[in-house]
Each structure stands twice: as structure tokens, then as C-alpha cells.
Amino acid sequence: MAKSRYLEIYNFIKENINNGTYPPEEKIPSENQLKDIFSVSRNTVRKAIDLLASDGLLSSVHGKGVFVMKKIPVNFLLGGTESFKEASLKNSLKYKTSIPIFETLIVNEELNKKTHFPIGETIYHIIRIREISDEKVILDDNYFLKEIVEGLTASIAMDSVYEFLENKKGIKINGAQKIISVEPPNEEDKKYLDLRGNNLVAIVKNFAYLDNGTLFEYTESHHRSDKFVFSSYAKR
């Protein structure tokens, strides 16, 4: 269980950034210094630094050193509009999920166009309604390859699908391509959401892939537009 050396260094640096030992816009110790501190090779130090750089926390500059990136805290940014995740995590507000639809489908041409699953595949179709502070503000329209998520039930979907897939089934997820757009609500949005006069919804289309490249999930999250916030860091 002795984790890898580079993760030790990764966590050490991360901790020192978080507690202010390594302040923003300043340099962390040089690779050679870190190499001596941890008694490892320079390659191992570099691996930890590269990881933190891809997190957007560090930036290596040739000949100069490795700098700590200044970050704007997200909760500071949201002047008035609060993100759901934050709201539910911080205040642990009334967070409720209901599942009006849980069905098995065969992919036809129309579904293929929407989900990009191969025609003929058997899939689960689940609609989940997310309610926060007694308002139904998110509609998740989920499509899973049945063959991959075999064993998924409504009560699992009520909790967390990803926890089930990763911990219970040992499925490895590589990542997901997300496409955000703003559209008028469809019939299901009108039926299930508390739109409160909002005539548009923010839609996050999510194509999730396994480690071997297989597309196994397509989800459309429909957010009531006034409650939608999305954050990401993009390297140039």
C-alpha cells in the first residue's frame, strides 16, 4: 500500500499551496531542491509537478522556476447566483431526486442521432428530477449502455450512479465530453420542472467514455437557466 513517491510529493506541494506556505505568483523550491528533500530522482519530482500543472495549480517556466497559479475562489465569484453543488454541500439543503422514468430501450435511428449509441444496442433510459429547496430545477435525461451498467436499479439511480459503477462494478471512467447550450424547454422540461416563467433551459450534453474508449453514457442535464452555473479551467 506504500503509495507512489510522486503522489507523496504531489500532495506535499498541494498542501503547501493550500496552507499558504507556497503563495500565489511565487516560486516553489527548485526541482533539484525537492529532489534532495525527498531523496528521489529529478524525474519523480517532475512527474508530481506536471500533475499539479495539469490541475492548473502550478506553471513551469523554462530557466525561471515553477510558479504557483493564483486562483479566484469560485464562491467569491458568484455574486448572488449560487451553484447547486456548493449549495447542497455547504448547507446540505433539501436535496431530493425523483425518477419518473426508468425503462429499457433498443437504439433506433432517432436515438442513435441523439445519443450516438450504435443502432440495435440495448440501453437504459432514466429521467431523474433534481429538487433543491423545494424547487424542481434540474432534469437529467440519462442513457446508459445496458451491457456495461448491468445491475443498475432505480434506487441506485436515486443515490449516485457513478459511485455504483466505480466502486461496486469496478468500471473505470476516462472522462467526458461536455457540450453546453441554451434552448427552449421541451415537453418533459415543462412537465417535470418548476420553470417559474423561465423560457429557456441550459443544457449540458455529457458523453462519458470508459478507459478503452467506449461511449457508455449519454446524459442531457436540463437546468433552469436562472439556477445554472458551470466552472472549468482550460490550459492554453
Add this chain to the structure above:
Amino acid sequence: MAKSRYLEIYNFIKENINNGTYPPEEKIPSENQLKDIFSVSRNTVRKAIDLLASDGLLSSVHGKGVFVMKKIPVNFLLGGTESFKEASLKNSLKYKTSIPIFETLIVNEELNKKTHFPIGETIYHIIRIREISDEKVILDDNYFLKEIVEGLTASIAMDSVYEFLENKKGIKINGAQKIISVEPPNEEDKKYLDLRGNNLVAIVKNFAYLDNGTLFEYTESHHRSDKFVFSSYAKR
């Protein structure tokens, strides 16, 4: 042109993915095979593969091999990592930029709250209107640290600010934090954009950082909601 060996290999693999030689959901040659093909060390091959993995094009699976990720093409990409000019060129769209405001400001408390620049700093404030296919659909509200972008003019801003910063001034940009939300148009949106009855705009708040961690740009891109698309790949 051969800058580095690992970039050669990176481009070789990328090309083979794009032209179908390495199909989605299948394995590329093993690290040892690639090592022999290019007569390099395995480390160099791994560096190329790691880069492509962080692009979301490959996925390494311990003991199995390296798989090509299946990707859904996004035909219309705006608001992503790329600049307006890059995105327009890629999608070969007709675009035009006008600049109704180009002014110098000192950061006061109100501006500090919005842009997060330190109070007292001198900044450029630029408003740019983006016209695509003869419709004014994007309003860019830009704030730049004057000290960093010294020499920036309206005619440069008309073309591409980033091209000027990176190529002419040699400024290295690490990346940017983006916050997306949907809000009612403000007075400037109503004044400058062809809203065509749209009563909401999609807003991309962009905090851009230099390689040494300094925040040097804050931009709010206001997109007419029906013309807004944002794409990103998130690794898990």
C-alpha cells in the same frame, strides 16, 4: 522543423487517429513497438502518449494497452479554449469585429469586485462586438492589466489580442478559469447586440493567467443565447 522527438511521435499518432489508421476503441502499437519504430527510449514514447491522453484522444490501461478514445465531433465551437478568431476560422464563418469602447481606467472597489484586479491598478477596458453572418451575437467586455499588454491598440483588438500578446510581445499564457451562467441582457447588450427577441444571454466569465500565475485579463463574453455553444473535455 523537428523540434523534439516526442512531438514527432505525438503528431504521428494524432495523424493516424485522424486518418483512421488507429480506429476508435482499438489499441495503438505498444510502447515497446513505438520505441523501436522511432528508435527512441520508452520514456519519449510515453511522453507523447501522456500528452495525447491529456487531450482526451488516448487512454492508457495498465496491462492491456493504449486505446483510442471515440470522439463526438462538435460542428460549431464557440466560447471554448479557442479565441473568437480561431473558432471562426476553424468553422470558416464570416466574422466582423467592431470596438465601441476603448478606454483606460483605474481599478476602484466596484471594478475590483468584478474583475479581481488589485485596487489602484491601471487597466484597459475594451468592448468588442462580434458579428457572425451579419448578426451581432457576441459582446466581449474585456479588462487587461495595462502594464502587461502595453502597446495594445484598437486595431490590434479588432484582429486578435492573443496573437498580439503571444507572437508580438512574447507573453506566455498558462490558461484561464471560465465560469458560465445565463442572465438577462444588461444595457450594453441591449444597445449593441442583435438580440432578436432573445431575453437571455449566456455569459462566459474568463479569468486568464500568465505563466507566472498573474491574473492579467478578465473578460465577460455575452453570447446571444440561441447562438451559444461551449465544448470541453473533462478527465475524471
Add this chain to the structure above:
DNA sequence: GCTAATTTGTTCGTATGTATA
């Protein structure tokens, strides 16, 4: 302005560990 020292970038070769087939 020049040289030397420092710091990151690239590359090599080798060895051992761990997951998969």
C-alpha cells in the same frame, strides 16, 4: 556585455513492480 551558475526541458538506458491475457 560577458561568463558562470541556476533552473527547467529533452532524452537516454536500465531496472523493477503490477495488471492483464
Add this chain to the structure above:
DNA sequence: TTATACATACGAACAAATTAG
């Protein structure tokens, strides 16, 4: 069990950018 494939790690050397003197 054995062979293959990726993961981690070490040590070394030289290149390139920057800084210190």
C-alpha cells in the same frame, strides 16, 4: 505459469532559458 504491456523510479547527460555576478 509465462509473456506482454503499462507504471514507477533511478541516474545521467546535454540543451536552452534565465539570472547573478
